[in-house]
Amino acid sequence: MKKLLAASLVATAIAGPAVAETNLQLVEVITSPERTKVLQGIVSEFEAENPGTKVEIISLPWGQAFEKFATMVSAGQTPDVVEMPDTWAALYANNGALESLEPYLKSWDGTDKLNARTIEMARSGTGTAYMLPYGFYLRAMFYNKKLFKEAGVEKPPVTLDDFREAAEKVSALPGKYGFCLRGGSGGLNGWAVFGATTAGTDQFFDEEGNSIMSTEAWIKGAQFMVDLYQDGLAPKDSLNWGFNEIVAGFYSGTCAMLDQDPDALIGIAQRMDPNDFGVTTMPKGPNGKAYPTIGYAGWSMFSDSEDKDASWKLIAKLQSRDANLEWSKRVGTLPIYKDAESDPHYNTPQFAGWFEELSDPDVHPLTMPTHLEEFAFFKDSMSIRTSQEALLGRKSAEELGKEWGDYLSAAQKKWLAKQ
Amino acid sequence: MTAATDLGAHPANRQGVTSRRFLSRLEPYFYASPAIVLLVTVMMVPLVVGLNYTVRDIRILNPFSGGYVGFAHFEAVWHDQNFHNALFNTFWWTVTSLFFQFFLGLMLALLLNRTFPGRRIIQSLVFLPWAVPAFLSGLNWAWMFNPVISPLPHWLFTFGILSEPTNILSDPDLAMWGPIVANIWFGIPFFAITLLAALQSIPGEIYEAASIDGASRRQQFVSITLPFLAPTIAITLMLRTIWIANFADLIIVMTNGGPADSTQIVSSYIFTQAFRRLDFGYASAIAAVLLVLLLAYAVSIIFIRRSLLRET
Numbered sequence: 001m002k003k004l005l006a007a008s009l010v011a012t013a014i015a016g017p018a019v020a021e022t023n024l025q026l027v028e029v030i031t032s033p034e035r036t037k038v039l040q041g042i043v044s045e046f047e048a049e050n051p052g053t054k055v056e057i058i059s060l061p062w063g064q065a066f067e068k069f070a071t072m073v074s075a076g077q078t079p080d081v082v083e084m085p086d087t088w089a090a091l092y093a094n095n096g097a098l099e100s101l102e103p104y105l106k107s108w109d110g111t112d113k114l115n116a117r118t119i120e121m122a123r124s125g126t127g128t129a130y131m132l133p134y135g136f137y138l139r140a141m142f143y144n145k146k147l148f149k150e151a152g153v154e155k156p157p158v159t160l161d162d163f164r165e166a167a168e169k170v171s172a173l174p175g176k177y178g179f180c181l182r183g184g185s186g187g188l189n190g191w192a193v194f195g196a197t198t199a200g201t202d203q204f205f206d207e208e209g210n211s212i213m214s215t216e217a218w219i220k221g222a223q224f225m226v227d228l229y230q231d232g233l234a235p236k237d238s239l240n241w242g243f244n245e246i247v248a249g250f251y252s253g254t255c256a257m258l259d260q261d262p263d264a265l266i267g268i269a270q271r272m273d274p275n276d277f278g279v280t281t282m283p284k285g286p287n288g289k290a291y292p293t294i295g296y297a298g299w300s301m302f303s304d305s306e307d308k309d310a311s312w313k314l315i316a317k318l319q320s321r322d323a324n325l326e327w328s329k330r331v332g333t334l335p336i337y338k339d340a341e342s343d344p345h346y347n348t349p350q351f352a353g354w355f356e357e358l359s360d361p362d363v364h365p366l367t368m369p370t371h372l373e374e375f376a377f378f379k380d381s382m383s384i385r386t387s388q389e390a391l392l393g394r395k396s397a398e399e400l401g402k403e404w405g406d407y408l409s410a411a412q413k414k415w416l417a418k419q
Numbered sequence: 420m421t422a423a424t425d426l427g428a429h430p431a432n433r434q435g436v437t438s439r440r441f442l443s444r445l446e447p448y449f450y451a452s453p454a455i456v457l458l459v460t461v462m463m464v465p466l467v468v469g470l471n472y473t474v475r476d477i478r479i480l481n482p483f484s485g486g487y488v489g490f491a492h493f494e495a496v497w498h499d500q501n502f503h504n505a506l507f508n509t510f511w512w513t514v515t516s517l518f519f520q521f522f523l524g525l526m527l528a529l530l531l532n533r534t535f536p537g538r539r540i541i542q543s544l545v546f547l548p549w550a551v552p553a554f555l556s557g558l559n560w561a562w563m564f565n566p567v568i569s570p571l572p573h574w575l576f577t578f579g580i581l582s583e584p585t586n587i588l589s590d591p592d593l594a595m596w597g598p599i600v601a602n603i604w605f606g607i608p609f610f611a612i613t614l615l616a617a618l619q620s621i622p623g624e625i626y627e628a629a630s631i632d633g634a635s636r637r638q639q640f641v642s643i644t645l646p647f648l649a650p651t652i653a654i655t656l657m658l659r660t661i662w663i664a665n666f667a668d669l670i671i672v673m674t675n676g677g678p679a680d681s682t683q684i685v686s687s688y689i690f691t692q693a694f695r696r697l698d699f700g701y702a703s704a705i706a707a708v709l710l711v712l713l714l715a716y717a718v719s720i721i722f723i724r725r726s727l728l729r730e731t
Contacts, residue, residue, distance in 0.1 A: 067694030074479045095480045183589075184677060237566075239678050240589035252567070381695040385501075388679035392591055 021052040022310045025079040027072075028057065029065035030297060038330045046317040053310055066376065073097060080311040081318075084131040084300040086121070086370045087379055092300070093130040094373055099303040101129045104312045110319060118336040121296050124367060131300040132319055135333025137261035138365060139193060139282055139292035140353045142268065146276050147176060147256040156280045160197060160224065163257070163283040167233040170256040180246040180255040181225070181234035183391055187241075188383045189293045190259060192366060195221035195401075197285035202364040209412040214405030221285075223397040226390050239391055250277075261295070263332030265350055279353030281360060292357065294365035296333075334358075374411040382407065472703035479697040492704035502705060504680055505688040512595060512684050513664045516602040520663075521656065523603065524610020531611065532618045549608035557672030560601035564588050588674050591681035598669045598682060605669070610655060617651040618644070653724035660720075661713050685709050 028039055036059050043055045058079065060068050066088070072078070078097065092098050101122070105111050111119075117136070122129035143156050143166075151170040157163040167178025182190050195213065196202060198221030205211055212218050228234050235255060238246070243264075250258040251271040258264070259282060268277065282292040299318055305311045317323060321337055328335045329345050334354060340346065341355060357363050369375055386403055389395040395403075448455075473492055476485040496502050531542055548556065566572040566584045576584040587593040621644065629639050667687035670676065676683035676691065683691075685705065693702035 070479050070694070070697055091480060097480070185675070237586050237589045239591075240586070240674070248567075377696040381691055384677060385680045385683075388591075388677060392679055394679065 027079040027082045031059045078302045080305040085297045098130040099301040131298040133296040133298035135328040137295040142258040144256040177255040178233040180249040180258040181238040183239040185242040196291035200287040211405040211408040219401040229391045281357045291366040372411040477699040509684040519603040520606035527611040528614035546608045553668040557669045561673045657720040
C-alpha cells in the first residue's frame, strides 16, 4: 500500500506539471444544477480542444452570490473568467477590476455574427465592452387562456386599461387573481415597466441627470401597481413573492397574468399544457407604446488574470455559436446570434410572443440604469422595502417616486460628473 | 564593621526575595499566556480592526480608498430611521423569543427531572431541534407557514387566530411571529438542557427535610428550587439574550427582513449594509452601537447575578 502511494505520488509529481500548464478559474453566479451541468459540458470540450489547460468551475448560489463574490474579490481571490449579470458590471468595471474585451472582439471571427443589440449592451454605460452578453431576458406577458375563458375575457389585453379590466374579471372568480405581482426580491422590473409605460419613455434620466421617477406621469404608473394590489387583483401573499413564487402562482392557476422573461417558460412549459397559456406583448400605455425591461448576463475577464489569452479563448468557446445556442436554450434567454432566431427551438408559439414583441415598432425595450454603482443596492434592497411600504399603503406613490428619484438622480449626477 | 557587612548582605538578600516574589507573581500569567495570546489574536484583533472601520469610509470593492471620516457614521446612525426601526424590532424579537424559550424550557426541564418510563428516549428527542442547523429549520418553518404546502395556516384559521388562511410571513403586522416561533422551537432545548443540569445538582435531602417540615410542593419550588436555579437562570438568560439579539439566520432565511422591513433586526440590518450596499464603514458603526448596548446589558445582568449569589 505504502509503495503504491509513493509510486503514485512520484508519478503525479512528474506527470502533473507536464499535463496542466494553465489553470483557469471560472465563477458562475446564476446557478442551478442543470445549468452547471451544461457549463461543465462546454468547459470539458474546451479542455479537450486545449490540452494543458485546466478550468476550475466555482458555482456560487445566486441567493448569496452578490456578497460572496464581492468578498472574494476584495480578498484578492479574483477568478480569470466570471459570469457577469448586467446589474453588477458597472460596480466591477468602475473599480478597475475588469479587462476591456475590445481588442479581443476586434480580432474574433464571431463578432460580426452577433446581433447589434449584443454589442450595444456589452458597451452600455461605460462605452467599452467589459462583458460580452450570452443572452437576453426580455419581459413579455404570460396569460392563462383557461382562466381568461372562465372569466369571460375574450382576448389578451393590449393596453393598460385592458389589462386592468382583465385583472378585475379574473379576480371576480373565487380564489383567483388577475396578476402575479412580484412584490419581493427582483420586483423592481415590474415597477419600472409600469412606470415607463405610463410615462411613455424608455429614458430613466433627463440630460441633467434627474430621474423620471419623480415625475407625475411615472408616479401614475406606480399608483397603477399599488391599486392592483390594494384592490385585491393580486394575491395578498404576492407582497413577498420572488421569481419562484410568481411562476408557481401562474402555473398553479392562482393568478392569470405574469410579466416574465423566457427563463420562466422552462418551469411553466413543464407543468402546463401548451394550449392553456400564451405569451404576448406587454400592455401599451397612453401613447400606444410598451416598455418591457430587457436584462442580460454575460462573461467578463478579470484584469489581473495571469493568462489573458487563455481566458479569452475560454470566453470565445463559451460564446461560440453552438455552445451559446445550447446554453441559451437551457438557460432560457433570447439568443445573441443573428441567425439563431430561425432555430427550431425558438419557433414555438410561446417564443413567437417575444420575437413579435421585438419586431413591434411600438415596443421599446427598457434598459435599467445598471451603469450606476449604486444600482445593485437600489435593486436588491432599497426598492424592495420601499415598494412594499407603498403596496401596503404606508407610503404614497408620490413619496415612493420621490424617494427613488432622489436616490437615482444623485447617483446619475455623480456618474455624469465623472464622464 | 559588622554593621557594614550587615548592610552589605541585607539588600542582596532582599533583592533575592523580591525577584522570587516577582517571579511567583508572574507564574500564573505565564501559564495563562497561550490562552491570552489566543484571545488577543482571535477576538481582540478583529474587534480593534472593526472599531477602526467605524471611523473610516470603507467600501468593500475599493477598501483602500477609505479615508478618515470621524464620527460621521455614528451621526448617520443616530438619524437613520431604518436603524431605529431595526432596534425596535430587535427588542421585540429578543424579548418575545427569550420569554417563551425560557418558560417552555423551564417547564420541560421540570418535567424531565422526574422519573418515568422511557425518560431517556424522550430526553434525547426533546433536544433534537438544537441539533438542526438554523438554516434548515428556517427553511422548514418558512414552508410551514405557506398555506399551499402546509396545514398550519388552515389550522390557525380554523381556531380563529387568522381571519383567512394566509401566509403570515407576508403580512407586515404578523411576519415577525414567523421567525419568533421558529426561534422558540429552536431555543427551548438550550434552556431545558442547562436548567435540567442545574435541577439535578440540587441535593435531594433538602427536599426530604422540607417535606418532613410540612412544606407544600409550591413552597418547595419557591424556597428551594428557584433560589438554587437563580444563578444559572441569570447567566443563561444573559447569554441567550446576546445570542438571540445577534441571531439573524432565521430571519434572513425566512423573511429576509421583509416585508417592508417589518422583520429587520439590527444584525440583519448590519448584514444589508455590509453585503448589499458594500459599505463596511457604516455597517461597523452600527455593529459598534449594538456592541455597546449588549455590553451594558451584560454588565447589569452580571451585577444582578452577583447580588443573587450573595443572598443565597
